[in-house]
Amino acid sequence: MRILQLRPADSSTVEIDANQSSQNSIIVNDGPVESYLKEELGPLPPITRLYGQIWTGGPNVVIRYYEARPPDGETIPICAVARLGRGGLRKNPGPRPGSAVLEFSRAGVYIVDAFR
Secondary structure, three states, rough: OOOOOOOOOOOOEEEOOOOOOOOOOOEOOOEEEEEEEOOEOOEEOOOOOEEEEOOOOOOHEEEEEEEEEEOOOOEEEEEEEEEEEOOOEEEOOOOOOOOEOOOOEEEEEEOOOOOO
């Protein structure tokens, strides 16, 4: 994070699933996710891809990001989470186990110092 000069609580907006962008609601599944930035995050420009993991168990969906890939650069390790303004990504039951429906296709992405 020092290389990018990002600190915990730095934030931006992310399109949660690059394959389901700009929809009213989306279905997410447990497993890997490819997202992209809608706005810059420090030195990372819009359309930077973020790679991470989704978990749908529990009351909220959890998304943790481990890597960022700027459009003209190498993959960079990051430590970030997706959430809405007042906390977690609230979900509705999905069509099958291991899936969930999110009301929005976008969320905030926040830099963190560690996953808890």
